[in-house]
Amino acid sequence: MVIFPLNMYGATAHFRKKRLVGPVDITIEAEGFTIVMGPNGAGKTTLLRLMHGLQRCSGGGVEWAVPQAKAREKQAYVFQSPIMMRRKVIDSIAYPLRLRGLGASAARTKAQECAGRFGLENLLESWAPMLSGGEKQKLSLARALVIRPDILFLDEPCANLDGRATREIEEILLDAQVAGTRIVMSTHDMGQARRLAQDIIFMYDGKIHEQTPVGAFFTTPTTKEARAFIKGDIVE
Amino acid sequence: MQQGFWDAWKLIITFDRDLYEIVFLSLKVTVSAVIIASFIGLPMGAFLAVFRFKFRRYVIANLNALMGLPPVVVGLFVYMLLSRAGPLGGFGMLFSPNAMIIAQVIIIVPLIASISHQAIRDLWSEYHDLLISMNATRFQRVKALLWDGKRALLTAILAGFGRAIGEVGAIMIVGGNIEHATRVLTTAIALETGKGNLAFAMGLGLVLITLAILINLLIHIVGKTERASTW
Numbered sequence: 156m157v158i159f160p161l162n163m164y165g166a167t168a169h170f171r172k173k174r175l176v177g178p179v180d181i182t183i184e185a186e187g188f189t190i191v192m193g194p195n196g197a198g199k200t201t202l203l204r205l206m207h208g209l210q211r212c213s214g215g216g217v218e219w220a221v222p223q224a225k226a227r228e229k230q231a232y233v234f235q236s237p238i239m240m241r242r243k244v245i246d247s248i249a250y251p252l253r254l255r256g257l258g259a260s261a262a263r264t265k266a267q268e269c270a271g272r273f274g275l276e277n278l279l280e281s282w283a284p285m286l287s288g289g290e291k292q293k294l295s296l297a298r299a300l301v302i303r304p305d306i307l308f309l310d311e312p313c314a315n316l317d318g319r320a321t322r323e324i325e326e327i328l329l330d331a332q333v334a335g336t337r338i339v340m341s342t343h344d345m346g347q348a349r350r351l352a353q354d355i356i357f358m359y360d361g362k363i364h365e366q367t368p369v370g371a372f373f374t375t376p377t378t379k380e381a382r383a384f385i386k387g388d389i390v391e
Numbered sequence: 392m393q394q395g396f397w398d399a400w401k402l403i404i405t406f407d408r409d410l411y412e413i414v415f416l417s418l419k420v421t422v423s424a425v426i427i428a429s430f431i432g433l434p435m436g437a438f439l440a441v442f443r444f445k446f447r448r449y450v451i452a453n454l455n456a457l458m459g460l461p462p463v464v465v466g467l468f469v470y471m472l473l474s475r476a477g478p479l480g481g482f483g484m485l486f487s488p489n490a491m492i493i494a495q496v497i498i499i500v501p502l503i504a505s506i507s508h509q510a511i512r513d514l515w516s517e518y519h520d521l522l523i524s525m526n527a528t529r530f531q532r533v534k535a536l537l538w539d540g541k542r543a544l545l546t547a548i549l550a551g552f553g554r555a556i557g558e559v560g561a562i563m564i565v566g567g568n569i570e571h572a573t574r575v576l577t578t579a580i581a582l583e584t585g586k587g588n589l590a591f592a593m594g595l596g597l598v599l600i601t602l603a604i605l606i607n608l609l610i611h612i613v614g615k616t617e618r619a620s621t622w
Binding site: 207209224227228230231232234238240241242250251254 | 514517518520521523524525526527531535539540542
């Protein structure tokens with residue numbers, strides 16, 4: 156089942172009459188690594204939430220090649236602040252598999268294999284909420300990738316992590332992309348965008364100002380807001 | 392007073408048959424009521440936390456108000472229900488332990504449901520995005536919240552147990568405080584107080600309090616709460 160492309164047409168999101176995002180028209184194809192950039196309050200998180208269906212459009216729409224419910228089964232989302240279930244690490248990773256009907260022991264076996272790939276093999280019996288920030292984010296990624304999603308959304312996953320943890324997560328993401336997972340991720344970190352992205356979506360004031368390949372974005376930005384952002388100036 | 396305590400203590404260490412009969416009946420009635428009320432109240436609390444429906448706010452407000460339900464009114468209601476002229480009179484349950492269990496269930500369901508609703512509402516606000524993102528069905532969401540919130544829900548169950556084990560008004564009306572049939576610790580205390588055996592009544596009270604503390608401790612130990620590695 157192919158869920159791509161993802162089409163957003165005139166997608167708009169409001170909160171108490173205040174426009175957060177939109178109208179947005181964009182298409183996400185099956186392959187690539189897209190980074191969503193922009194200053195605080197630009198609407199990056201809301202855009203990802205609209206794409207994933209965590210937030211309803213107040214105007215326009217979001218469409219996949221298959222019905223929304225089917226498409227949701229093939230997606231995963233990693234939040235900026237990891238949401239830790241009050242369970243052991245192994246049970247947390249196994250949970251999405253259990254939701255999909257896998258038996259308890261089969262799910263735990265798969266979760267154990269997955270944890271090994273994320274360097275969590277020594278923490279399997281640890282209580283998930285007691286992990287460090289980097290370990291929590293790695294657990295979030297393991298939990299998201301254990302179902303082998305077609306598309307993974309990440310909302311600033313490295314925002315509160317040190318360089319080492321950030322590098323480990325970047326390696327995991329590149330491996331996931333090679334394994335066939337489409338990635339859409341928001342970040343403020345321009346170095347990270349240069350290292351990971353194939354194309355950039357630049358947002359400002361709830362609208363997409365640029366959607367270009369990564370090289371073109373950093374060398375020849377077309378809008379003054381993007382130029383100011385890249386220079387590190389305050390975007391106004 | 393001292394003599395009364397000594398008499399009560401003697402009854403305990405000599406395994407007095409009548410006293411232990413009362414203690415076991417108290418436990419049987421209360422534990423049964425707590426188990427039944429938990430099966431009703433915990434899912435009800437989770438349902439109210441997760442599902443949105445018309446008049447939900449009013450249902451929650453009423454549930455909270457019912458936490459203070461006067462036991463004698465519940466006793467009267469169950470009495471009318473189970474008496475021969477009542478709609479369930481044919482079952483012949485009045486003045487039996489089953490009638491006492493029914494009354495206690497009615498009293499503690501709102502308490503368990505209300506406390507569990509508060510606990511699960513907090514957990515739901517934390518898990519909301521995650522469970523929606525994972526495409527969990529409504530049933531799976533409720534199941535996850537009940538499972539992951541089990542330690543907080545223990546508080547709801549213990550509150551229900553505390554209310555039920557110390558309850559006297561309703562079970563006196565529907566049980567009748569019949570010796571060797573429906574006499575429990577609280578009704579025995581009321582009887583002894585009425586007879587003027589204040590010290591003996593106080594001794595029974597001590598047994599009741601000790602029992603409540605032991606059960607609470609046991610549940611905490613089994614539930615592995617208050618450990619450094621858990622919540």
